[in-house]
Amino acid sequence: MRPLRxxxxxxxxxxxxxxxxxxxxxxxxxxYWLAWLPAEHAFDQSLADAAWALTSQIxxxxxxxxxxxxxxxxxxxxxxHFDKMYFVVRDAQGETLAGDRNFPALTDAVELHxxxxxxxxxxxxxxxxxxxxxxxxxxxxxxxxxETFRKRNQTHYVILMSLFLLDGALTFFxxxxxxxxxxKGLHPLRELQQHLGQRNHDNLTPIxxxxxxxxxxxxxxxxxxxxxxxxxxxSAQQNFxxxxxxxxxxxxxxxxxxxxxxxQRHADEPETxxxxxxxxxxxxxxxxxxxxxxxxxxxxxxxxxPAYLEELSLxxxxxxxxxxxxxxxxxxxxxxxxxxxxxxxxxxxxxxxxLIDNLVDNAVRYSPPQSTVTVSCREHAELTxxxxxxxxxxxxxxxxxxxxxxxYRANDKIAGSGLGLAIVRDIxxxxxxxxxxxxxxxxxxxxxxxxxxxxxLAPTTEHIVVDLSKV
Numbered sequence: 001m002r003p004l005r006x007x008x009x010x011x012x013x014x015x016x017x018x019x020x021x022x023x024x025x026x027x028x029x030x031x032y033w034l035a036w037l038p039a040e041h042a043f044d045q046s047l048a049d050a051a052w053a054l055t056s057q058i059x060x061x062x063x064x065x066x067x068x069x070x071x072x073x074x075x076x077x078x079x080x081h082f083d084k085m086y087f088v089v090r091d092a093q094g095e096t097l098a099g100d101r102n103f104p105a106l107t108d109a110v111e112l113h114x115x116x117x118x119x120x121x122x123x124x125x126x127x128x129x130x131x132x133x134x135x136x137x138x139x140x141x142x143x144x145x146x147e148t149f150r151k152r153n154q155t156h157y158v159i160l161m162s163l164f165l166l167d168g169a170l171t172f173f174x175x176x177x178x179x180x181x182x183x184k185g186l187h188p189l190r191e192l193q194q195h196l197g198q199r200n201h202d203n204l205t206p207i208x209x210x211x212x213x214x215x216x217x218x219x220x221x222x223x224x225x226x227x228x229x230x231x232x233x234x235s236a237q238q239n240f241x242x243x244x245x246x247x248x249x250x251x252x253x254x255x256x257x258x259x260x261x262x263x264q265r266h267a268d269e270p271e272t273x274x275x276x277x278x279x280x281x282x283x284x285x286x287x288x289x290x291x292x293x294x295x296x297x298x299x300x301x302x303x304x305x306p307a308y309l310e311e312l313s314l315x316x317x318x319x320x321x322x323x324x325x326x327x328x329x330x331x332x333x334x335x336x337x338x339x340x341x342x343x344x345x346x347x348x349x350x351x352x353x354x355l356i357d358n359l360v361d362n363a364v365r366y367s368p369p370q371s372t373v374t375v376s377c378r379e380h381a382e383l384t385x386x387x388x389x390x391x392x393x394x395x396x397x398x399x400x401x402x403x404x405x406x407x408y409r410a411n412d413k414i415a416g417s418g419l420g421l422a423i424v425r426d427i428x429x430x431x432x433x434x435x436x437x438x439x440x441x442x443x444x445x446x447x448x449x450x451x452x453x454x455x456x457l458a459p460t461t462e463h464i465v466v467d468l469s470k471v
Contacts, residue, residue, distance in 0.1 A: 020171075086103055118131070342379065400437045404435070
């Protein structure tokens with residue numbers, strides 16, 4: 001199993017979101033303590049104020065200390081809707097002068113006039129105690145005020161829930177902002193990917209720098225360097241291909257003429273005649289292959305020059321091109337017919353001859369004996385149409401896009417190079433047109449339709465895309 005490739009987006013999110021979450025957690029903890037400590041101090045201060053209020057009610061009468069506290073005042077002291085309140089007043093010997101006798105012991109660490117807080121238990125509940133040490137007429141008095149934790153726990157819960165909701169919302173929006181920012185930041189990279197993905201295999205033009213960010217400039221520079229190297233290599237390959245095809249075609253033509261003379265000279269010798277026929281057939285295939293290579297080199301988009309297009313009659317080109325296919329069609333008893341109407345256009349004479357030759361040869365080659373092939377051309381609105389229809393076995397829908405790829409052959413039983421329809425597609429594209437393939441009449445055979453703009457392709461225009469449903 002191939003290991004997963006590292007993701008720039010994942011790494012960015014990881015290094016942005018993880019620290020952000022840690023910062024949020026630390027901030028939430030600090031906010032919690034900043035909210036809870038003042039609240040706890042306020043609760044303790046309230047108890048201390050109650051203890052200080054009791055000191056004003058402590059009197060020294062005839063050498064005896066007492067707490068002058070009415071029942072109403074005591075009820076007010078103990079009154080609380082949530083917590084239970086307890087109090088005690090004790091002398092230096094620990095004797096209870098007033099209040100709850102089971103009040104927790106007051107610590108000796110209490111300093112004079114300095115309230116001291118601590119947690120204790122009373123009547124089975126945890127309580128918060130404030131102890132106050134005062135001196136009444138030089139007699140030490142200890143005062144204790146206690147309350148349960150109900151209000152404190154409720155306040156604690158509210159603070160925690162508020163912080164949880166607030167921090168959760170902030171975390172969610174922070175992650176959303178980071179996610180959007182990362183996606184926005186990576187958008188130029190996706191645009192570059194889409195731009196390269198939409199290019200045709202023959203589009204080797206440099207990528208414009210102005211369309212991309214500064215960080216992508218080195219990448220674009222490297223890609224443009226690679227495209228330039230590929231373009232140079234493709235150009236050298238096409239030049240080599242054209243030169244080789246041209247150099248091979250000349251001696252092959254001479255060899256074919258010599259074999260034809262030899263065949264006529266020994267026509268009365270069956271074995272020699274049969275051997276020369278086989279050799280002529282092989283030479284004919286080699287001549288066709290060299291012609292295909294030469295046509296492929298001429299049709300290469302990088303070599304095409306729209307400025308060299310000329311006005312011509314497509315119907316005249318068809319008449320000139322198909323003459324040598326009549327004999328081939330007669331051998332297979334194929335009815336090769338024509339429906340040629342006046343069809344003017346701008347184009348390259350030699351390339352259009354290659355296009356017509358390949359379409360007609362393809363129809364005749366793949367059609368069975370005693371079938372029909374019809375070649376027609378006409379003008380339609382701003383288009384010039386060339387159609388080649390046969391009554392052969394047809395092409396399956398799943399193969400109709402693939403047949404225009406180089407070296408692809410739908411039927412391996414019939415000799416061929418798989419270059420013919422690739423050449424047709426390139427020539428049509430060079431002229432700003434397009435080619436479509438469908439079933440013929442009554443869903444039998446194959447129908448090729450090539451659509452050219454009548455007024456040609458300007459040197460700087462893109463290839464024209466025609467809506468097939470309207471033609």
